Amino acid sequence: IGVALNNLAGNYERSGRIGQAIDIYHQALDVKRSDALADPLSVSSTMGNLGWCLCLNNEPSKALPLLEEKLAIRKHHLPENHIDVANALRLLSRCWEDLGDMHKAMQLCKEAVAIASYCLPHEHPDITLYLSQLASCHYRSGNLEDAVGLEEQCAAVLRTNFSGPRDDLCTTLNNLGFYYSQQGRLHKAIEILEDCLMAQRSFLPQNHPSIGTTLWNLGQACEEGDDVVKATELYRECFSVRENSLPATHPDVISVLWALAGI
Numbered sequence: 001i002g003v004a005l006n007n008l009a010g011n012y013e014r015s016g017r018i019g020q021a022i023d024i025y026h027q028a029l030d031v032k033r034s035d036a037l038a039d040p041l042s043v044s045s046t047m048g049n050l051g052w053c054l055c056l057n058n059e060p061s062k063a064l065p066l067l068e069e070k071l072a073i074r075k076h077h078l079p080e081n082h083i084d085v086a087n088a089l090r091l092l093s094r095c096w097e098d099l100g101d102m103h104k105a106m107q108l109c110k111e112a113v114a115i116a117s118y119c120l121p122h123e124h125p126d127i128t129l130y131l132s133q134l135a136s137c138h139y140r141s142g143n144l145e146d147a148v149g150l151e152e153q154c155a156a157v158l159r160t161n162f163s164g165p166r167d168d169l170c171t172t173l174n175n176l177g178f179y180y181s182q183q184g185r186l187h188k189a190i191e192i193l194e195d196c197l198m199a200q201r202s203f204l205p206q207n208h209p210s211i212g213t214t215l216w217n218l219g220q221a222c223e224e225g226d227d228v229v230k231a232t233e234l235y236r237e238c239f240s241v242r243e244n245s246l247p248a249t250h251p252d253v254i255s256v257l258w259a260l261a262g263i
Contacts, residue, residue, distance in 0.1 A: 002031035006046050016208035016245050018056050025050035044073040048091055058250055060098035067092045086115035090133050106137045125161045128154040144182055151176045165199035174214050181221040193218040212241035235260050
């Protein structure tokens with residue numbers, strides 16, 4: 001039952017219904033923890049899934065103990081250079097980033113990248129998960145140039161491995177468009193974000209949070225480029241997506257309202 005609930009929650013997560021996913025992951029974790037014969041690694045997987053969704057839902061303080069416990073279980077049951085240890089480190093890095101401790105986030109992320117680089121070929125698509133988190137840590141630490149370089153590396157790896165629209169490639173392009181915008185390269189940012197949005201709309205539900213993120217980043221770039229009419233239209237679309245996929249008090253919802261009020 002715990003595995004079935006975990007899989008059901010994953011379906012909600014992938015469709016962008018994070019609140020429902022959190023509720024079902026909680027149920028899955030309760031079931032697995034009540035089973036004395038449950039595989040500890042399976043329990044830790046659900047902990048990680050729940051912790052990740054809590055971070056997406058702007059609840060990193062609730063995610064932290066789950067992700068720390070996941071890492072402890074993985075380190076106890078697996079070799080220190082196992083890719084699943086790297087993944088646990090990456091998720092915990094994201095959580096500390098959300099909590100504002102960039103020193104801790106960077107330290108954990110560098111550990112994760114080192115293990116992933118040991119386990120995976122240089123151009124394996126999964127390496128981009130780790131490089132993208134490292135890029136985010138660099139950006140939040142004020143190292144924009146390093147963030148751009150890492151995200152460009154991610155895009156190159158994914159384009160080498162795949163053709164056609166994919167969620168991981170769109171996430172990378174979204175990040176890259178945001179970083180270009182922060183550099184003032186607005187034309188390049190708008191071009192890449194428009195391509196990303198078109199791709200996302202071809203395979204994601206129209207109220208998926210990832211589409212909301214792209215609309216927000218594109219709106220910000222257009223506003224910076226003094227295209228107020230287009231920015232307003234994009235912010236309104238973004239609000240429509242976010243009010244249907246996130247709690248009303250979520251910072252991403254409030255930020256759009258502030259943007260619309262101030263434009």
